[in-house]
Amino acid sequence: MKQILIMIIMFCCALEAKAIQNKEISSPIEITSDELTLYQKEQKAVFHGKVKVTQDNMIMTANEMVIYYIKGSNDASLNKNKVSLIEAIGNVEITTPNEHVKGEKGEYFMNKEILVLSGSVVLVQGGNVLTGSKFIYDKNKGEWKVTSEKSAQGSERAKALIIPGQK
16 A cells, blocks of 8 residues: 555656655645556556546546556665656646646656657647647756647647747
8 A cells, every 4th residue: 555655646746747756745646536456566556537636736637547667666765666657548638727738648757757748739828829749848858849740630730829928
């Protein structure tokens, strides 16, 4: 049970793209889903059905979330468990008071601190809107990009609607 709690805490920190090493979580995290399954041999936890993660003013929803962890980390504060990858699958949405992002799949690579959101991505901040097939955020480099890919329906171009005076 302690391992599950630690993985959940680490997962929520990653959603906010914060480094988890040597940091304490001060605000409560609530995760609700229809089902939670822990696969100890595969070293993963899967939240199924109407998954909702809430911390402070951030809300993330998805159909399913999978947390992959590596057993035997040297970090004693994490009870010798370390998350390597977090996947959010199906109708992924992240909402804060200033932004709303949605796509079909999200992946957060913990060791590289890279977030990839794919599948008809829409980012909204105020009146500004960015769309594309993939959004990549590299926390270490402090850069992000929206890309386009060819699909069966043709090319999904990266687009930006910028409203003057909006941040």
